Amino acid sequence: MPQSFDFGPWPPLAYVNSRLERASERRNDHDYIESAIRHSTARAVIISGERVVLRKRGTPMDVLFAIDEARSFGVESEPVFLGLANDAPRFGFSMAPDAAERLKTSDLLVIDLRSIVVQGLLAQEDLQPIAVAKALLTWHAKHRFCANCGAPTQSSEAGWRRDCGSCGAQHFPRTDPCVIMLAIDGERCLLARSARFPQGMWSCLAGFVEPGETLEEAVRRETREEAGVQVGRVVYFSSQPWPFPMSIMIGCHAEATATKLRVDPNEIEDARWVPRAEAALMLERKHKDGLSTPPPAAVAYHLIRAYVERGPDVLREIR
Amino acid sequence: MPQSFDFGPWPPLAYVNSRLERASERRNDHDYIESAIRHSTARAVIISGERVVLRKRGTPMDVLFAIDEARSFGVESEPVFLGLANDAPRFGFSMAPDAAERLKTSDLLVIDLRSIVVQGLLAQEDLQPIAVAKALLTWHAKHRFCANCGAPTQSSEAGWRRDCGSCGAQHFPRTDPCVIMLAIDGERCLLARSARFPQGMWSCLAGFVEPGETLEEAVRRETREEAGVQVGRVVYFSSQPWPFPMSIMIGCHAEATATKLRVDPNEIEDARWVPRAEAALMLERKHKDGLSTPPPAAVAYHLIRAYVERGPDVLREIR
Numbered sequence: 001m002p003q004s005f006d007f008g009p010w011p012p013l014a015y016v017n018s019r020l021e022r023a024s025e026r027r028n029d030h031d032y033i034e035s036a037i038r039h040s041t042a043r044a045v046i047i048s049g050e051r052v053v054l055r056k057r058g059t060p061m062d063v064l065f066a067i068d069e070a071r072s073f074g075v076e077s078e079p080v081f082l083g084l085a086n087d088a089p090r091f092g093f094s095m096a097p098d099a100a101e102r103l104k105t106s107d108l109l110v111i112d113l114r115s116i117v118v119q120g121l122l123a124q125e126d127l128q129p130i131a132v133a134k135a136l137l138t139w140h141a142k143h144r145f146c147a148n149c150g151a152p153t154q155s156s157e158a159g160w161r162r163d164c165g166s167c168g169a170q171h172f173p174r175t176d177p178c179v180i181m182l183a184i185d186g187e188r189c190l191l192a193r194s195a196r197f198p199q200g201m202w203s204c205l206a207g208f209v210e211p212g213e214t215l216e217e218a219v220r221r222e223t224r225e226e227a228g229v230q231v232g233r234v235v236y237f238s239s240q241p242w243p244f245p246m247s248i249m250i251g252c253h254a255e256a257t258a259t260k261l262r263v264d265p266n267e268i269e270d271a272r273w274v275p276r277a278e279a280a281l282m283l284e285r286k287h288k289d290g291l292s293t294p295p296p297a298a299v300a301y302h303l304i305r306a307y308v309e310r311g312p313d314v315l316r317e318i319r
Numbered sequence: 320m321p322q323s324f325d326f327g328p329w330p331p332l333a334y335v336n337s338r339l340e341r342a343s344e345r346r347n348d349h350d351y352i353e354s355a356i357r358h359s360t361a362r363a364v365i366i367s368g369e370r371v372v373l374r375k376r377g378t379p380m381d382v383l384f385a386i387d388e389a390r391s392f393g394v395e396s397e398p399v400f401l402g403l404a405n406d407a408p409r410f411g412f413s414m415a416p417d418a419a420e421r422l423k424t425s426d427l428l429v430i431d432l433r434s435i436v437v438q439g440l441l442a443q444e445d446l447q448p449i450a451v452a453k454a455l456l457t458w459h460a461k462h463r464f465c466a467n468c469g470a471p472t473q474s475s476e477a478g479w480r481r482d483c484g485s486c487g488a489q490h491f492p493r494t495d496p497c498v499i500m501l502a503i504d505g506e507r508c509l510l511a512r513s514a515r516f517p518q519g520m521w522s523c524l525a526g527f528v529e530p531g532e533t534l535e536e537a538v539r540r541e542t543r544e545e546a547g548v549q550v551g552r553v554v555y556f557s558s559q560p561w562p563f564p565m566s567i568m569i570g571c572h573a574e575a576t577a578t579k580l581r582v583d584p585n586e587i588e589d590a591r592w593v594p595r596a597e598a599a600l601m602l603e604r605k606h607k608d609g610l611s612t613p614p615p616a617a618v619a620y621h622l623i624r625a626y627v628e629r630g631p632d633v634l635r636e637i638r
Contacts, residue, residue: 016533022540024529025583132531139530142488145469147462152469169461173530177496177567210343211458211492211565212451214335215558221341236555239534246530248496250569264344 005280005309011296014117015241018128020090022083027158033081037067041088044070044079045133048100050244052116052130054109060123061109063130067091074099080136080159082129092133092159094141113243117297128241135246136160139173142245147171176247179218180206182303183231184315185256189279189307190229191293192263192271200290202274202282203300206249219252227271228262231255235315237306240299251299253307253314280308324599324628333436333616334560337447339409341402346477352400356386360407363389363398364452367419369563371435371449373428379442380428382449386410393418399455399478401448411452411478413460432562436616447560454565455479458492461564466490495566498537499525501622502550503634504575508598508626509548510612511582511590519609521593521601522619525568538571546590547581550574554634556625559618570618572626572633599627 026032036042043064046053053073055062065073075093082090100110109121113130116122122130136159143162146153151166162171182204183190191202207222209215216234223231231254242249263271274282281287283305294300306314345351355361362383365372372392374381384392394412401409419429428440432449435441441449455478462481465472470485481490501523502509510521526541528534535553542550550573561568582590593601600606602624613619625633 015531016536022529024540024544025585128531132529135530143466145464145466147464147466147490150464150469150471171466172495172527174493175496175528175530176491177494177528208491209494209496209567210341210451211454211494212334212447212560212562213567214560215567215569217335221343225343241531241533243531248528248532248534250534266344 007283007305007309010302010305012124013238013240013299013302014124014297015127015131015243018085018125020083020085020129020132023081024160027081027160033158036081036089037079037091039089042067042091043088044075044091044093045082045130046070046073046075046093046095047130047134047137048095048097048110050112050114051100051110052113052134053095053100053103054111054116054121056107056109059121060126061121063122063126064090073103077140078155078159080133080140080155082132085129090129092129092137094137118295131241131243134243135175135241136173138243138245143171174246177209177215178206178242178247178249179209179215179222179252180204180249180300180303181219181223181231181234181252181254182307183223183227183229183254183256184307184312185259185273186312188273188275189304190223190227190256190271191274191279191282191304192227193269195269201292201294202272203294203298204251204303205268205271206300208247209250215250215252219254223254226264226267228260228264229256230258232257233315237303237314238299249299251303253303255312255315276308276311279304283308326602326624326628329621329624330615331443332557332559332618332621333443333446334450334562335447337404337444339402339404339448339451342400343479346400346479352477355400355408356398356410358408361386361410362407363394363410363412364401364449365389365392365394365412365414366449366453366456367414367416367429369431369433370419370429371432371453372414372419372422373430373435373440375426375428378440379445380440382441382445383409392422396459397474397478399452399459399474401451404448409448411448411456413456437614450560450562453562454494454560455492457562457564462490493565496528496534497525497561497566497568498528498534498541498571499523499568499619499622500538500542500550500553500571500573501626502542502546502548502573502575503626503631504578504592505631507592507594508623509542509546509575509590510593510598510623511546512588514588516588520611520613521591522613522617523570523622524587524590525619527566528569534569534571538573542573545583545586547579547583548575549577551576552634556622556633557618568618570622572622574631574634595627595630598623602627
């Protein structure tokens with residue numbers, strides 16, 4: 001009889017469940033946005049590439065700055081409007097790398113988003129506004145010109161669109177759908193390593209959804225391409241915004257129908273079928289060889305944990 | 320006691336389940352692609368904006384053309400490599416509107432993709448390769464310049480990437496994730512009309528997933544923004560490639576928690592709570608006022624039908 005596992009309460013996914021109301025109907029109201037940014041309750045997050053500016057003050061730290069203070073730090077360009085937190089306007093500013101470096105001399109920390117999450121430097125509710133700001137500001141930084149005609153474009157709709165004054169094209173922020181899946185063969189599951197992973201870490205396979213395929217087809221294709229494994233049934237589990245740079249991770253469990261491994265070295269470093277009891281040790285950081293899963297902030301942890309706790313029952317469908 | 324409905328076998332969704340193997344590992348093999356397009360079994364689909372070139376021959380019609388014949392029609396530019404169908408290479412070509420108009424004088428039909436699906440002009444397995452080609456070729460047409468620096472870009476990877484020779488940026492095809500959801504309040508469901516819909520047609524609400532939100536958050540936000548309705552539980556149903564121009568529709572059922580309607584006239588024309596028995600008549604095209612749902616090729620039909628057949632049980636989760 002299989003072992004039973006229960007690790008207690010589930011930790012939250014990162015980048016979900018903020019208290020931000022996006023108030024998208026306000027984005028094209030120029031007067032509103034102008035007054036919102038001058039409002040005494042207005043605050044901004046400051047993003048510099050992969051890094052975020054924090055104010056040290058114990059844990060959690062503070063990621064919200066008054067608009068004038070943010071401007072005094074030397075933020076770039078115009079802000080993006082993130083929405084309202086209990087009616088208080090929230091914005092995002094970008095900052096050049098050299099300006100961010102100079103901030104490190106004060107009571108401020110400039111640190112990459114992954115470290116913020118892994119070290120738990122911010123309150124859970126502050127992570128999603130950063131994810132929104134980072135995805136939007138990265139998109140702006142890489143889309144200053146019109147893909148249709150090559151002319152410079154301008155930000156509009158409070159940062160939610162870019163307009164070409166030359167050909168008239170309107171460009172919208174991009175979000176790349178990406179499937180991440182745990183293939184299951186009874187009492188073992190398929191974990192893989194990318195060369196980019198920290199030592200000892202194994203995770204789920206993942207890949208971008210291509211034009212003209214369903215989520216389920218993407219799960220099957222990526223599992224076959226990267227590990228040579230065939231999967232049949234695919235069961236959606238949950239999704240997570242993933243601002244590296246601008247994806248949404250769509251997590252699924254999948255039932256293996258042919259289990260022989262054939263690793264594509266261009267895609268992953270290694271893949272193996274991991275017994276459920278061993279995956280439990282990896283989740284708990286108690287594996288004898290120091291192997292581990294991604295941290296609880298990532299949907300991969302949740303996919304693996306759901307399987308470890310419930311076994312192949314995660315593949316039961318309601319339909 | 321609620322009525323029971325069973326409409327028999329389910330029709331297939333459009334744009335899914337082709338027999339195409341994408342063979343993505345071949346895309347960067349220039350010699351392979353060069354030989355594949357000269358192979359005797361190579362065939363191409365021809366896309367002109369929203370329209371597709373078909374050869375009349377009863378139903379289903381033929382959408383695959385020999386490469387030399389496609390070129391003789393005056394297709395544009397280089398092809399995109401769609402993959403292999405039973406080892407036979409498949410490509411997609413684009414064609415300028417005026418060249419497509421000229422083809423209408425022969426045994427060929429040039430017709431928009433929606434009509435092809437609604438009229439059932441093609442075999443089910445031929446729809447997905449068209450969706451892939453249309454999404455890719457539309458992306459190429461609208462991304463001839465580098466969004467990062469404004470210089471012209473060139474197609475690479477057999478049409479699956481565009482490269483900038485000036486700043487070195489690599490651009491990948493875009494797929495926009497879009498949620499489409501049926502909100503349920505016991506024995507009634509929420510249907511809405513867009514001004515773009517054919518007369519009498521009502522469907523599910525839908526909208527793009529924004530940067531930094533989960534699928535479930537997007538479902539809740541769009542339902543609230545467009546109709547004023549609050550939903551809690553969200554249950555994934557199925558997904559569908561939607562090449563208008565390059566989306567993936569992610570279909571969900573959602574449980575209403577506050578049902579008062581407040582329609583946003585900028586987003587939709589009208590919304591109403593439709594009793595399950597009335598939705599059944601709309602699905603079957605037997606509604607006394609001529610109201611109807613989208614056709615069976617669309618995931619909206621499937622979302623509504625699943626609810627009509629199974630009732631609020633579609634909201635049961637396995638977790």
